[in-house]
Structures are given as structure tokens and as C-alpha cells.
Amino acid sequence: MFIAHLAIFCLCLLQFGIKADEHNHVYNDREEVVLWMNTVGPYANRQETYAYFSLPFCAGNKQSISHYHETLSEALQGVELEFSGYEIDFTINVPKQEVCMVELNDDKVNAFTYAVRNDYWYQMYIDGLPIWGKVGEKDEKDKKYYIYTHKKFDIGYNGKQIVDINLTPESKELLAPGKKIKFTYEVNWKPSTVKFENRFDKYLDPNFFQHRIHWFSIFNSFMMVIFLVGLVSMILMRTLRKDYARYSKDEEMDDMERDLGDEYGWKQVHGDVFRSPPHALIFSAMIGAGYQLTSVVFSVILFAIIGELYTERGSMLSTAIFVYAATSPINGYFGGSLYARLGGKVWIRQMLVSAFMVPVFVCGTAFFINFIAIYYHASRAIPFGTMVAVTCICIFIILPLTVVGTVVGRNLDGQPDFPCRVNAVPRPIPEKKWFMEPGIIILLGGVLPFGSIFIEMYFIFTSFWAYKIYYVYGFMLLVFSILMVVTICVTIVCTYFLLNAEDYRWQWTSFLSAASTSLYVYAYSFYYFFFKTKMYGLFQTTFYFGYMALFSGGLGIICGTVGYVGTSIFVRKIYSNVKID
Known part of the structure; x- marks a missing residue:
């Protein structure tokens, strides 16, 4: 019954999101626009924005309109749509007309x-199309x-749809106290051959996003994947084959010969390799x-590839919020089942940490920035009602779905099935060379994954912090897939070296060595801030580094x-193929 009510509630939310579209994009002659x-x-920072009427502009004479909609994602993005008061009707030209006198x-x-x-610069919208002046x-x-x-x-316009808008600011007036300035506007309608589905193409920049450097970076990353996969396949497989042969020879010796032999390598830690890592609750939640x-x-x-979400205002963030809420059972299932396999007892606490860790991280950073935005009276300040809406989503949607996933995961996949028994007493970790210490492995583990994506980071940063609309999501999907493959290959190699040094602390090391990619991304954001932007001041700096921390943390x-996950499969595989006495 609970699941049925929850499904109905989610469908209602989805229906509300569909109805929340500002227009159906179809107009009849003389219909209100x-x-x-x-x-x-x-201009130096497109993310530092204030309400249009925070400057002493004036509105037109028209007082009311027939419709107005604002979505949750628009409120979170600081989109403050205020009616201009301009009289604009479909296909009706408006000669130069006074708005007001200031x-x-x-x-x-x-x-x-x-x-x-x-x-x-200011930004306006007509029929969902952005206009800058x-x-x-x-x-x-x-x-x-x-x-x-x-x-x-x-x-x-093409038929009954608006397909193109151009704004030309004209009539310069010197700013001087006591002077009266008359603000005016005019509207000219022109037939166009542009199709409605192609009307957003003029805002895109193929020369920037499809530059040959972008293609070269994709090719370079792809070659890195081939190299790393070949490296893992050749070196590790050959090395493991030698290890298996050596361990098989050791098994044929009697006890006296084995004691006199020089035993070393990853087999020696088979009784500790599946030991529960420290802070298992935090680990499983992450x-x-x-x-x-x-x-x-x-x-x-x-x-985004299928539906071209970048063409609709706020649709990308709306989709991300909906998908995040809908995928909460995935979080509960994998986090809860892993915690159960690691022998965790306080599963309710683990489930709460798993459900709220990312939302608290995001909301905490956003609310901190929000206080600064409120101080500067910026449009990026999140209204109190929006905060309440986000809190309700976390409590009434994300939390229940995480509970469902956790219960299912603990019952279906919560039993330990390790190929080796865990010793009662931990084995002492021998001394090793400095470059085999987990801290060094963690720092070095993120270099190659970052190298596979750093050029794409430039395009993503530019689209977010400058006046570019990112639309090459096919590139993003390919680069993201390459990043996943490179990350798995690198962490497998790092873990093999660690285990070969008879250090069984591979769980946190594999996670953190891959997550260290985010440290290099965040470091690159410093370079981008100082050399590629013209931002300055407390608000711009806090806004930039706060949201870059969110981006880097999520990527980590x-x-x-x-x-x-890739390393875990590798470790289970190698230890399941070795006969343990």
C-alpha cells in the first residue's frame, strides 16, 4: 500500500512538472506574447546576477498577463522572471513607443x-528564448x-511559432543628475524559414565546442584507455600467472620446505584482505x-542527448532533481547490502547517513553561499519556500525510497560470501618502500584519470562560467565512459601493488586513489579562475569555489x-582462483 501511494505521489509530481511549462509555443494572430x-x-561572471529592476529601469504600462509559471529548478538557479509591462502581440508590429520617463x-x-x-548585461526571455543586451x-x-x-x-516567426529573436540596444544617453531619460521600445515581426526544432541553433557555438582540439582530446583519451587496458591485460595477467605458478609450487612442498622458503606477495594477506575496513558505516554510505x-x-x-534539455529553461536541473530522487533505492540497495556484508549492525544509522550525505553536502554549501547572495541582494539567493520544498523532497521522497532500497539490499545481497576466511587477529603490515604507502598511492592514483578529462573540464567550465551553452553531450558521455575505464584500470594496478607489498588496506585505498581525481579537478579550477576568468570580490569568489567544491566532491x-567496485571484482577474482590451506 505504501509503495502504491508513493508511486501515485511521484506521478503527480511528474505531471506537475509537465504542466509547469511556460508555453505550448503556438500563437494565433494578435495573441499575447x-x-x-x-x-x-x-559580463565577467554570468553566475553573479541581480534582479533586472534592481537597477532603476522602469516597467511598461501593461499591468496583467494571462499566465505565469515558475519551476523549482528556476528558483534554485536564481531565475527571477518579472513581467516587463511591454505590449507585444503575435505578428503585430509596434512602432517606437515610450515605456516611461525616468x-x-x-x-x-x-x-x-x-x-x-x-x-x-541584462537577460530577458520571449517564448523561452534568451535575449541579452x-x-x-x-x-x-x-x-x-x-x-x-x-x-x-x-x-x-514560422507559421504560428516564434523561431528567432534579435535585440538591438540603441539611443545612447549621457548619465547626469537632473536629466530626464525616456525609455522606448519597438517590435518588428518578420517571416522566417527557420524550423521550430532548429531555433536554438543560433545560440550554440560549433566553432568552439567542435574545435579540432576537442576532437583531439577525445582521441587522446581513447588512446589512453587502449594503452591502460592493454597494460592491465598484459602485465597483470602475466604477473598473476607467474604468481599462481609460484603459489602452486609452494603448495607441493612439504611443511619444512615451505617454512624455509621465501614466501611473499599478495597471497600472504588472504586472511585479512576481506577484513571490514575502518569506519565501515561511512565507507558503505559513500x-x-x-x-x-x-x-x-x-x-x-x-x-540531454535524446531530449535536447539545454533548449528549455531549467529543464536540466529539473531532470537531475527528479532522477536523483527516483534513483534513491539504488543508494539504499548497494550501500545497505555492502554494510551488511561488512558486518555492520546499526543499519538504520547507515541508511540515514547514506540518504542524507549528498543532500546535506549540497544544501550546506548552497545555503552558505545563499547567505552571501542575500547580503549582496543577488537573484541567486534561494527563497525560503524553495528551501522548504527541497527539504520536503529529501524527507518525503528520498528517505522512504532509500529505506526501501536498504531493506531489499540487506535481505537479498547482505550475506558475506568472501572466497577466503577472515583471521581473528589482524596480520601485522610489514615495512615497505615509501612510494608503496597508501598515502602516496592515493595521491598518484588520480593523475591519469584527470589527464583523460582535463580538456573536457575546460569546455564544461566555460559553458557554466561564461556565455556558452554546452550541447555536445555525446562528447560528455564518451569522456565520462573513458574516465570510468581509466579509473578502474588505474585502481586495479594500484591495489595489486599494495597487496603485493602485503598491505591489506585496499578498500579505502582503492576508493580514495580514484577519488583523488577530484583534487586535481579542484586544483585546475584555481588555474581557470585566475587565468581564464575576470572574477573578483567576495561574492564571485565564494560562489565560484563553493560550486566548484560541489562539482569536484561529486566527481570524487x-x-x-x-x-x-572494479577493484573489488578484481580482488575477489584473484583470491577465488588460489587454493587456500
């Missing part, structure tokens, strides 16, 4: 001057600042979260989980 004023902010006082002049000096121009030599007072809209995040990333990329959990 809404111009939404969104945000304004510095008399400039010292405060208004200072506000506009600051915006022009810092290269502020520059607030004004500056003459640094004469220390004069001008503002554009006229907006000229050229709107292309593995469960990694399974879920990996599923979310693959699903969202596939949805994904890589760590993939590395551990």
Missing part, C-alpha cells in the same frame, strides 16, 4: 554608472558613461551514494565508487 525581464549582472537623481546615476563601468557604454578617457534607452526587437550519482549522471546525459564520490 510575454517579454520577461530576468536578471542583470557583470528623472535621474544622484542615486540612479550612481547605480547606472556602476553597472556601465562593470560591463553589466548591454546596459550601456563607457568612455574611460573622458570618464563619461552612457546608457542605452531604446530596445529594438526583431522577431522571426559507495551507495556513488552508485546513485553515477546512475544520475548517465541518465541525465542520455536524457563517483570515481571512488567506480574504482572500488
